[in-house]
Amino acid sequence: MTGDTDFDAVVIGAGFAGLYALKKLRDDLSMTVRVYEAGDGVGGTWYWNRYPGARCDSESFYYCYSFSPELAQEWEWSGRYPEQPEIERYVNHVADRFELRRDIQLSTRVTAATFDESANRWEIRTDRGDAVTARFLVTAVGCLSAPNVPDLPGMDEFQGEIYFTATWPREGVDFTGKRVGLIGTGSSGIQATPRIAAEAARLTVFQRTPNFSIPARHSAFLPEDQAKIKENYEDIFAATRTSWAGFPYAPIKRATASVSADEREEILEGLWGEGGFKFLWGGFHDLLLDAEANEIASEFIRRKIRETVKDPDTAELLCPKGYPYGAKRPPIDTDYYETFNRENVTLVDISTAPIEAITTAGLRTTAADYEFDALVFATGFDAMTGTLLRIDIRGADGVRLADAWADGPRTLLGLQVAGFPNMFTITGPGSPSVLVNMPVAIEHHVEWIADCIEYMRERGWTRLEATEEAQDAWVEHVAEVAKQSLFGRANSWYVGANIPGKPRVVMPYTGGQPMYRERCDAVSSSGYEGFKFG
Ligand code: NAP
Numbered sequence: 071m072t073g074d075t076d077f078d079a080v081v082i083g084a085g086f087a088g089l090y091a092l093k094k095l096r097d098d099l100s101m102t103v104r105v106y107e108a109g110d111g112v113g114g115t116w117y118w119n120r121y122p123g124a125r126c127d128s129e130s131f132y133y134c135y136s137f138s139p140e141l142a143q144e145w146e147w148s149g150r151y152p153e154q155p156e157i158e159r160y161v162n163h164v165a166d167r168f169e170l171r172r173d174i175q176l177s178t179r180v181t182a183a184t185f186d187e188s189a190n191r192w193e194i195r196t197d198r199g200d201a202v203t204a205r206f207l208v209t210a211v212g213c214l215s216a217p218n219v220p221d222l223p224g225m226d227e228f229q230g231e232i233y234f235t236a237t238w239p240r241e242g243v244d245f246t247g248k249r250v251g252l253i254g255t256g257s258s259g260i261q262a263t264p265r266i267a268a269e270a271a272r273l274t275v276f277q278r279t280p281n282f283s284i285p286a287r288h289s290a291f292l293p294e295d296q297a298k299i300k301e302n303y304e305d306i307f308a309a310t311r312t313s314w315a316g317f318p319y320a321p322i323k324r325a326t327a328s329v330s331a332d333e334r335e336e337i338l339e340g341l342w343g344e345g346g347f348k349f350l351w352g353g354f355h356d357l358l359l360d361a362e363a364n365e366i367a368s369e370f371i372r373r374k375i376r377e378t379v380k381d382p383d384t385a386e387l388l389c390p391k392g393y394p395y396g397a398k399r400p401p402i403d404t405d406y407y408e409t410f411n412r413e414n415v416t417l418v419d420i421s422t423a424p425i426e427a428i429t430t431a432g433l434r435t436t437a438a439d440y441e442f443d444a445l446v447f448a449t450g451f452d453a454m455t456g457t458l459l460r461i462d463i464r465g466a467d468g469v470r471l472a473d474a475w476a477d478g479p480r481t482l483l484g485l486q487v488a489g490f491p492n493m494f495t496i497t498g499p500g501s502p503s504v505l506v507n508m509p510v511a512i513e514h515h516v517e518w519i520a521d522c523i524e525y526m527r528e529r530g531w532t533r534l535e536a537t538e539e540a541q542d543a544w545v546e547h548v549a550e551v552a553k554q555s556l557f558g559r560a561n562s563w564y565v566g567a568n569i570p571g572k573p574r575v576v577m578p579y580t581g582g583q584p585m586y587r588e589r590c591d592a593v594s595s596s597g598y599e600g601f602k603f604g
Contacts, residue, residue: 074102079523080194080204081105082180082461084170085114087210087496087512089161090135093168094520095208099527104204105170106196108179112170113161114212116154121235121258121448122243122265124154127286127402128347128507131299132318134160136307137513141167143300149290151346151402175200182462183207185491190533190604192492205532206523207493209458213504216456218449218568220253224428231444235262236451245270248443251432253425255281257401259448264405266446267415274416274440276425276433279561280390282371283401287345311514314582316507319348321355326363329354338370350396357396358556364394371395378407384417385410397560399504453563454499454577455479465490466535478566478575482536482544482600483590485515491535494519499577500548502586504564510583518590525594526603533604540600552576 081091084107095101109117126133130147145163148156165171175198182195192207194200217236219225225232233243235258250270252259255277267273291299299306309318326334341349349367356363372389379385388407409415423437432442452459455475463471469489474480481487484501485494496515497503503511526534552558557580558565566572579586593599 074104075202076191077102077104077202077204079103079206079208080180080183080192080202081208081210083107083114083210083212083215084109084112084165084174084176085116085210085212085215086135086161086509087212087516088114088174088208089164089168089170090137090512090516091208091210091496091519092170092173093137094516095523096173097168099520099524101523103173104202105174105210106178106180106194106200107174107176110177111158111162112165112174112176113158114210115214116157116161118215118237119235119258120154120158120240120242121233121238121262121446122269123261123263123404124235124238124258125151125261125286125288125404126153126157127151127257128317130156131303132306132310132316133157133507133509135164135509135513136303136310138168139303142303142307146296147291147299149288151286151288180461182464183493184464184468185466185493187466190492205492208496208519209493209498210496211457211461213454213497213508214451214563216452216460218451218456219447220425220449221570222425222428222433224430227430228428228432228445229430230432230442233444233446235259235446235448243444245444247271249441250274250444250446251276251440251442252446252448253420253433254448254450255279256448256450257399258450259446260401260403260406262446262448263415264403264409267409267412270414270444272414272416274418274442276418276420276435277387278420278424279393279398280388281398281401282368282390282395283403283406284342284347284349284371285345286402286404287343288404310507310510311587312584313351314584315347315351315502315505316510316583317347317351319352321352321357323355325356326354326360326366334366335370338367342370342374346402350400358394359554361394361556361559364396364556368395375407378411380411387417387419393560394556397556397558397564398562399564450563450568452569452572453566454504455566455572456569458495458498463490463493465493476573478573479577480541480545482541483586483593484579485518485590486534486536486541486601488536488538488541491533494522500544500579502579502581502583505578505580506583514583514587514590518594521594522598522601525598529603531603534598534601537600537602544600548579548581549576551579551581555580
């Protein structure tokens with residue numbers, strides 16, 4: 071690491087996005103790049119979220135980089151859904167293989183970034199006292215990286231141990247013989263529940279909203295599975311780039327209502343049996359467009375929950391009602407519902423009796439007091455905007471990003487923000503981002519950004535910025551498309567509903583990857599219509 075203070079680009083974050091941005095800008099565009107990473111290792115999400123049971127919800131062979139055929143051939147995935155340590159090893163391998171570490175400063179959080187109009191450069195400050203400048207600021211902060219810590223009275227008074235799934239201790243936690251209270255039943259809570267239940271003396275799960283979870287059906291790869299995947303990588307990766315959500319399979323083109331009840335049942339059973347996201351993205355194409363079609367799939371899942379969970383009251387509590395399947399990001403699980411058949415596991419409904427306070431001995435709901443040795447918060451993230459807004463980002467004329475986004479995020483293509491020249495937001499709000507298999511969305515953005523920078527450099531330009539008009543039109547389009555789907559019909563983090571006071575806006579672009587990529591291509595091939603250069 072050099073002591074340089076002026077870079078062509080500063081990248082914030084060394085997760086999947088930051089690592090590829092560094093490689094692309096440094097190695098393909100010969101730019102000087104500095105990456106700042108808050109963690110003391112690379113991996114982003116896969117560095118921080120090391121709670122028991124943390125594993126990828128997408129299958130290994132397409133939740134990975136596609137930019138290097140050599141990398142794809144040499145890396146061996148152990149099975150369908152790798153656990154966190156395996157993915158962390160993979161990102162570390164990528165960092166070593168492409169000699170990325172020398173340009174990454176770990177354990178350093180970017181605290182402020184200000185655009186200097188006179189120089190067309192960003193001034194960046196960190197919590198370690200760094201003060202550097204860069205022509206381009208590339209945010210690779212992840213969509214789910216600012217933990218949501220509920221504002222409950224008494225958090226400091228609890229005498230036991232408190233853990234957050236989003237910042238799990240590196241050394242792990244031994245719950246043997248302990249009474250554990252777990253708050254939150256999103257993907258993290260649903261993955262952690264079976265593992266903690268298997269170890270702890272007692273586990274009490276506090277559920278505010280039940281989720282529709284699909285079994286992962288993890289299995290280890292045999293050597294012949296790996297060989298087949300490696301032979302087919304080119305086709306697999308090509309399919310991920312053209313599909314709606316970045317997965318190598320297509321939805322069923324027929325409308326749910328046009329299929330007989332018997333055939334529908336057979337199809338849903340088949341998808342349930344296969345497991346994973348195929349139920350969402352490889353099922354009927356109208357699942358997230360038509361409320362009645364959605365209800366058929368939703369009721370199918372409820373039936374599976376009722377068949378699995380032996381106690382009828384617990385089963386009913388676990389059955390989601392009142393919102394469509396998929397409108398909240400659906401979890402993928404291993405033995406989640408089965409875990410509620412264990413003697414040592416209890417489900418507590420906090421939708422009717424919310425948590426009032428954390429106490430010295432445990433927690434209190436409006437209905438009862440509970441005692442625990444350890445509390446686990448699986449309460450999610452201030453998604454998509456939280457991490458960016460926790461940095462003091464000021465654009466042209468000193469405008470704060472927090473003010474520009476006071477009524478919800480505004481971007482052009484989720485890649486740029488009007489008034490914030492030379493800043494690119496990888497998988498920013500207004501792009502498909504979290505609705506797409508993340509590495510696929512990330513690679514697309516990094517490559518688009520690199521092309522845009524190259525276009526500027528060829529012309530000797532030093533400043534680019536989204537125009538207000540183009541941004542307004544895009545924000546309107548994003549909202550319009552969202553209205554045609556069911557995504558706005560749940561209180562999910564997609565709409566900011568999990569964070570008190572956050573403006574309710576459908577943040578990801580819900581038009582799907584093909585339509586989005588077409589737009590991005592049209593913009594770049596038209597000489598970046600909607601952007602102004604200088
Ligand atoms: P999440 O989906 O937002 O779930 C948070 C849970 O905590 C919800 O059940 C929520 O209830 C509850 N909660 C939040 N604040 C609360 C409060 N004050 N009192 C009581 N309950 C509260 O968060 P997550 O499980 O960490 O998952 C976030 C996202 O990360 C996922 O949707 C997914 O995209 C990603 N993720 C991916 C993987 C993977 O691929 N393997 C694994 C984990 C997470 P409400 O539903 O009522 O708000």
